[in-house]
Amino acid sequence: MTSMARRIPSQIFRSSLKTLNRAHIGSLYHNPRTFSTSLPRLANRAIVYTSTGNPSEVLSARTYPSLGPPPQGHVNVRLLCAPVNPSDVNVIEGVYPVRPSLESLVGSTESVFVGGNEGLGVVQRVGNGVDGLKEGDWVVFAKAQSGTWASERCVNGSDVVRIPDMEGGGRIGEVQGATLTVNPPTAYNMLKEFVDLKAGDWVLQNGANSAVGQAVIQIAAHRGLRTINFVRDRDNMDELRIQLHGLGADQIFTYESLHSKDTISHIKSLTSSAGGIRLLLNCVSGSTTTSLARLLGANATIVSYGAMSKQPLSLPTSLFIFKNLSCKGYWQQRWYMERGRTEREELMRELVGLIGLRKLREPEHEIVRIGGGLSDGEATQLVQGVMDRIEKGHYGKKILFKFDTVDS
Ligand SMILES: NC(=O)c1ccc[n+]([C@@H]2O[C@H](COP(=O)([O-])OP(=O)(O)OC[C@H]3O[C@@H](n4cnc5c(N)ncnc54)[C@H](OP(=O)(O)O)[C@@H]3O)[C@@H](O)[C@H]2O)c1
Known part of the structure; x- marks a missing residue:
């Protein structure tokens, strides 16, 4: 190197x-x-x-x-x-x-x-x-x-x-x-395989404008799930909000807003009636993800699939003890290696079906x-x-x- x-x-x-x-x-x-x-x-x-x-x-x-x-x-x-x-x-x-x-x-x-x-x-x-x-x-x-x-x-x-x-x-x-073969199946499987989610439930994610994040928003919306999406601030933030809302995103925040008590209580009040957030999809890791974990309800699961911040993920022990938090990793390649060709083809048919229904668009590219x-x-x-x-x-x-x- x-x-x-x-x-x-x-x-x-x-x-x-x-x-x-x-x-x-x-x-x-x-x-x-x-x-x-x-x-x-x-x-x-x-x-x-x-x-x-x-x-x-x-x-x-x-x-x-x-x-x-x-x-x-x-x-x-x-x-x-x-x-x-x-x-x-x-x-x-x-x-x-x-x-x-x-x-x-x-x-x-x-x-x-x-x-x-x-x-x-x-x-x-x-x-x-x-x-x-x-x-x-x-x-x-x-x-x-x-x-x-x-x-x-x-x-x-x-x-x-x-x-x-x-x-x-x-x-x-x-x-x-x-x-x-990489991003849409990752989004699809992470929403399916870890938490038994039903329409109206909330899903929290960071890196929400990534290609995976865009697929998460769309597949979640198709299933009637609601998403809270965190992204990095940028000059064209309004444009990004319009784009992600257009895909079906419910709530969009920047990581900076995690410093605001109003944002935290707003998210908690939005999600408490649905039993709290039970799934956090982590593309980024680092300290902002620690803050996102504090927004989760009881018995929630964090699924980590990326580490774009290049920082480790640190979590308060209390979340494990008092909220029964679970942490898992997801790797689409492992899914392909562990499953057979029939399952791969079924998953692809499912995704092509969503594309045909115009529920899954190509990523911004x-x-x-x-x-x-x-x-x-x-x-x-x-x-x-x-x-x-x-x-x-x-x-x-x-x-x-x-x-x-x-x-x-
Ligand atoms: N585990 C798996 O099976 C699996 C499958 C697919 C993808 N992945 C992983 O998922 C991640 C996203 O993949 P993708 O193809 O969707 O990527 P992508 O479309 O290229 O998007 C990259 C995302 O990372 C964000 N980002 C970059 N640097 C960052 C930083 N320092 N802090 C916070 N956010 C940062 C970008 O935000 P900005 O727009 O603000 O730059 C953007 O949202 C990658 O780590 C990829 O390797 C894993």
């Missing part, structure tokens, strides 16, 4: 790395219920790195020959777009508990890591022995760290999952497809096009510039890469 990389801490899981048992994670990865572990191969233009470090320094764009016919059991997939998620940054920094494999891409003797975990692909060619996929199908990647920041990939047919059409026909949007006319040097500069902006924070939108194929 470069010295710069050492100065820039990870956005999530750095502290959890100390406690996570890597051997356990490795064994989960080889769980026979998970998907094939065969490596994706080949790419046309790809965003790669050869050693971990600061993404704005170690990433580069490389052009490779176009794909040949897929071998037995494989499909060629053209990437339509692929997001940059906070965990992608952590993977490149080398501080995430799951690492991609080094790959030898066609036409090159150098082994590289290809960036990107999720993305939307369209099947271009189907090799012999692949069932259930045909040319033109839209697919997502079932295998973690598939290296989606590329224009094309050749992957094992069992490492992709076809996206179902919406009820009545028609496809979901490109951005919805490219961001379907910006598409960065890696044009086919750019040289690798120019494409590298573009990608490094994006990563630099993300590292500086307060980006406010999900970035997605969209690659043109490069003639080679």
Whole structure:
């Protein structure tokens, strides 16, 4: 890792790395219920790195020959777009508990890591022995760290999952497809698996404008749950309020308002008639989350899924003793590793159903096009510039890469 990389801490899981048992994670990865572990191969233009470090320094764009016919059991997939998620940054920094494999891409003797975990692909060619996929199908990647920041990939047919059409026909949007496997399922499952919530109950969350937070607001609203949403203050706070209310947010506050006794008593009076708040979804950790925990009612659960403040989570012991507080963690990757393909497909159908009902919109986003006319040097500069902006924070939108194929 470069010295710069050492100065820039990870956005999530750095502290959890100390406690996570890597051997356990490795064994989960080889769980026979998970998907094939065969490596994706080949790419046309790809965003790669050869050693971990600061993404704005170690990433580069490389052009490779176009794909040949897929071998037995494989499909060629053209990437339509692929997001940059906070965990992608952590993977490149080398501080995430799951690492991609080094790959030898066609036409090159150098082994590289290809960036990107999720993305939307369209099947271009189907090799012999692949069932259930045909040319033109839209697919997502079932295998973690598939290296989606590329224009094309050749992957094992069992490492992709076809996206179902919406009820009545028609496809979901490109951005919805490219961001379907990480954030919406995380929001959906956190609202479903920890507390038995019924319509009218309150859910408290921080990082409410994150892509996960936006999905939480919408899925909660669809279920008749009410949300109290905390975000960082910003110049365009009114704009953000309008956006989040538009998604179905009930209450929106900045962390600064936790210093106001009026806000605290307002929240407590809002929620007490419904038996108090029983679920806090924690994207941020740090001292503001400690303050949010004090707003919870009896027998509540805190579900932590991110640590964007890069601070630990500290909780008063009294909340455990006198309010019977429970604290859990959630990792969508673990859910995928522990469940079978059928459950994964059911969850995806559920989410596509919500999209079809217009109950789940794409996250606020910006598409960065890696044009086919750019040289690798120019494409590298573009990608490094994006990563630099993300590292500086307060980006406010999900970035997605969209690659043109490069003639080679
Ligand atoms: N455990 C899981 O399975 C799982 C699944 C999905 C995501 N995640 C995690 O969930 C988090 C959000 O992911 P995402 O894709 O939704 O991210 P995103 O759309 O990029 O949003 C990032 C959010 O973090 C906030 N943030 C950034 N730095 C912060 C800081 N220092 N203090 C407080 N808030 C800060 C941002 O607020 P501003 O707008 O104010 O910058 C924004 O709300 C990440 O940590 C990600 O790794 C975990």
